[in-house]
Amino acid sequence: MTQSAFKHTRLSARVISQILIAHPAYEIVLHAPDIAASARPGQFVMVTTIEDGVELRRPFSIYRASRDSGSISILYLARGSFTSHLAQRSPGDLVELIGPLGNGFSVGEMADEEYLLVGGGVGASPICFFARTLVRNYPELAANERLTVISAARTATLLVGVTELQESGFDVMVVTDDGSAGEQGSATDILILELDRRITSKNAPHKIVVYACGPMPLLRRIAQICLERNVRCQVSIETSMPCGVGECDDCMVPMNLARRTEPFTRACCVGPVYEADELLWEDSDTP
């Protein structure tokens, strides 16, 4: 995986719109042409604010990036104080951003690959950006049914981007914990069924690649499912990330020394997307 060249822009972005999707989920659209021009799926921005004279930063995956309109958007849950303040920003207000940051999802030999994209909760944000980008760049993927999105959430109102993906012709499998939309169950139940169906099918000419983003326990289980089946998997991890630009060591994640030479890497610069087998998965909520 290529390492980010630490090239990023710091700017004041004007709020274009602030859309309440379903409390506590919001999409904020920001005028940020420099970021929109280079953002790739899986990359993130640091939103910064000053509180009591101290700069606070929080990472958010890029949900949309449009070169044409020079805008990006992020999807977030207004839960704690940072995101609740962000939800109070109105069109015309300025938001300080650093980005685009980190390394995003990557594709291999397109011709013989089939993609299963899994997004859990707000983790579906970079997965939706990736799905839209794949189909724009490689329309044959959708035409040949080689791209499937599994979108999971606790309940229907917390599903991200599903209607829009379905209206664009994507094969989206929906699963909720409470059964309020799609199948009742978990993303991993569906993933196991879909992987095993493809692996055992006599007409399965393609290599399967899984891409996932969501809470760490979900990613750990997805990684395990894929590694057991020898299926390539990339995960975008969420970890504590105070600075986002490689200046502090708080986002260090342990690596699998069978695959990497360094015992730890900074998720902000080397990640947040990793090959699942590069990470050392432990029995806690961080890899």
Ligand SMILES: Cc1cc2nc3c(=O)[nH]c(=O)nc-3n(C[C@H](O)[C@H](O)[C@H](O)COP(=O)(O)OP(=O)(O)OC[C@H]3O[C@@H](n4cnc5c(N)ncnc54)[C@H](O)[C@@H]3O)c2cc1C
């Ligand atoms: C690469 C990446 C992408 C992400 N993308 C999204 C996204 O698209 N949408 C989304 O809703 N969330 C995303 N997150 C998570 C998000 O950055 C934080 O969970 C969120 O900002 C917390 O805000 P809050 O208002 O709920 O809590 P806060 O009030 O900001 O914080 C609550 C407590 O948690 C600590 N804390 C919270 N976040 C961080 C952090 N990043 N680093 C260090 N300490 C922290 C604070 O110090 C405080 O003690 C992402 C995280 C990462 C690493």
